[in-house]
Amino acid sequence: MKISTFVAISMFALSFPACHSFSSCATRHVPAPRGVVLRSAAVDESSSSPSSSSSSSSSSSSTALTTTTSSIYADPSRYLSSHPSNNVPPHIAALVGRGLHVRPDHPIGIVRAKIQEYFANLDDGVTYRIYDAEDPIVTTTQCFDDLRIPPDHPGRSPSDTYYVTDTTLLRTHTSAHQSEHLRSGDADAFLCAGDVYRRDEIDSSHYPAFHQLEGVKLFPVEQMRGAEGLRGDEWTDSSECKAIAADLKSTLEGLMDHLFGETEKRWSEDYFPFTTPSYELEIKYEGRWLEVLGCGVIHEEVLDMSSRGDRRGWAFGLGLERLAMILFEIPDIRLFWTDDARFVGQFKEGKIRKFVPYSKYPPVYKDIAFWIPENYIENDFYEMARGIAGDIIERMEMIDEFTNAKKGKTSKCYRITYRSMDRSLTNEEVDALQDELRVKVENLGVEVR
Numbered sequence: 001m002k003i004s005t006f007v008a009i010s011m012f013a014l015s016f017p018a019c020h021s022f023s024s025c026a027t028r029h030v031p032a033p034r035g036v037v038l039r040s041a042a043v044d045e046s047s048s049s050p051s052s053s054s055s056s057s058s059s060s061s062s063t064a065l066t067t068t069t070s071s072i073y074a075d076p077s078r079y080l081s082s083h084p085s086n087n088v089p090p091h092i093a094a095l096v097g098r099g100l101h102v103r104p105d106h107p108i109g110i111v112r113a114k115i116q117e118y119f120a121n122l123d124d125g126v127t128y129r130i131y132d133a134e135d136p137i138v139t140t141t142q143c144f145d146d147l148r149i150p151p152d153h154p155g156r157s158p159s160d161t162y163y164v165t166d167t168t169l170l171r172t173h174t175s176a177h178q179s180e181h182l183r184s185g186d187a188d189a190f191l192c193a194g195d196v197y198r199r200d201e202i203d204s205s206h207y208p209a210f211h212q213l214e215g216v217k218l219f220p221v222e223q224m225r226g227a228e229g230l231r232g233d234e235w236t237d238s239s240e241c242k243a244i245a246a247d248l249k250s251t252l253e254g255l256m257d258h259l260f261g262e263t264e265k266r267w268s269e270d271y272f273p274f275t276t277p278s279y280e281l282e283i284k285y286e287g288r289w290l291e292v293l294g295c296g297v298i299h300e301e302v303l304d305m306s307s308r309g310d311r312r313g314w315a316f317g318l319g320l321e322r323l324a325m326i327l328f329e330i331p332d333i334r335l336f337w338t339d340d341a342r343f344v345g346q347f348k349e350g351k352i353r354k355f356v357p358y359s360k361y362p363p364v365y366k367d368i369a370f371w372i373p374e375n376y377i378e379n380d381f382y383e384m385a386r387g388i389a390g391d392i393i394e395r396m397e398m399i400d401e402f403t404n405a406k407k408g409k410t411s412k413c414y415r416i417t418y419r420s421m422d423r424s425l426t427n428e429e430v431d432a433l434q435d436e437l438r439v440k441v442e443n444l445g446v447e448v449r
C-alpha cells in the first residue's frame, strides 16, 4: 500500500472499483484563468475576457458549469521533456487536459456542479469564486513549499510524483493552487477543481489520474478579533479557531447530505502540514467507511506566506471520483476516462442516474515473480506494466513474498488481471504483453524467476 502523498494513512478505506475524452466545452483558449463568481447576484468581473464564462443563471439554479479549461493542456508534448527529472510516461501525458470536470454530461462534471450548487445556495453570506482552469503543471513551490510540505516528505519523491523538470510537476492535489488564489486577493472564498496525478498502485479504485475539488473560506476580520496575533497552540486552543473548525465540519456534513441524502458520517483527526487541526471525513457506503475528503483550519504560516497573515480560515480537498462512484454506482475508476458511448451516453447534466454496466468481459490472469534489488520501487513496476498494456490492466496485486536466507534475496510474485472494458481479450495478445513485461522488468534491476 503506498503512503498517501500527504498523509501516512491509507487513502482508500474502501476497496472500490471506477475514466477520459476531449470535450467541446473544455477547449477554449485561456490565457490566464481568473475564476468566476458563483452567485447570480455577484458580478462576474472577468466576463469580458475570453477566459471565463459566467456560471450564474438564477439564484435557485447556479449549477451551470464554467468552461474555462484550456486546450493547450491537452497537448501531451507539454508533459514530456528531455529533462533528466522527467518521469511522466506517455500514457499519463495523454490523460492530461481532457477536462472531465468541466463536461456537463460527465459524472465528474455532474458531481462538481452539484457541489457548486450546494455552495451557491448556502445561507452563509459568502460568495465562492469558481476556478477550474489552472495549469496542471505547477512548481514545487506551489505544490509543496507554500504548503509547508518539507523537502524530505515522501510525497515529493519521484516514486510518488510525476515530474516534468526538477522544479515543475503534475499537481498531486488541488491544494497546489490554494496559495496563489489567496495571494491574489481576488476572493475570500473559492472552490477550485481539477485533475491531479499520483504514481500509485493499480486496482479498481486507484488510478494515477483523478480529480479533486478544493474549497477555501476566510472569515471576516471582525469575527476573529479575539484571537488577533495568536499563534501555535494558543491559536488552536482559541474559541475562534474552534468556531472555524465547527463551521468547516457543519458545512461539509451539509454537503454530504446534499449529495447523498442523510448519510452516516464520521470524523477522524488527520494530519496535513498546511492545516491544523486537520480532519478526514468518512461516509458509510454499503456497510463500509469510505474516506471522501481531508480538511482543516488553514495553518497561519500558509496564510503568512500568501500575504494573508491577517486572516483566518478553513480549507478542504475532496475526491470527485470517490463521490461519483457512490452516486452513480460506477464500479471501476477506469470507466471515467472512457470515450465508449455506452458509458458517456448514460449521463445527463444535473441528473444522478445509476450506471447500468454494459458488459463484463472475462478476465485473463497472469502471474510474474522476480527477485527484487534493494532499491526496488513498486510503483515503477506498476507503471511499467501500465506503459506496456495500458488500461486493460484492471488490477495488480502482490500474491506472494518470501526471503531466501541463503541467497539473502526477496522474491515477490504479482498477479495481473487483464480485462478490457469493451471487448474479449485473446490469450495470445495477453501473453505477448506479459512476455514484453518479463523482458522490460529486468530494467528495474529485478531477476525474473
Ligand code: FA5
Binding pocket: 004, 005, 006, 007, 011, 172, 173, 174, 175, 198, 200, 205, 206, 207, 210, 212, 214, 272, 275, 291, 292, 293, 294, 295, 296, 315, 316, 317, 318, 319, 320, 321, 322
Ligand atoms: C489531499 O490531497 C489534501 N490536499 C486535502 C486537503 C485539502 C486537506 C485542503 C486539507 C486542506 P488526500 O491525499 O487525503 O489529501 O486526498 C484527498 C481526497 O482525494 C481523499 O479523501 C480521496 O477522496 C481523494 N483521493 C486521494 N487519493 C486518491 C486516489 N488515488 N484516487 C482517487 N481519489 C483519491
Ligand code: MG
Binding pocket: 004, 007, 011, 280, 291, 293, 294
Ligand atoms: Mg486522505
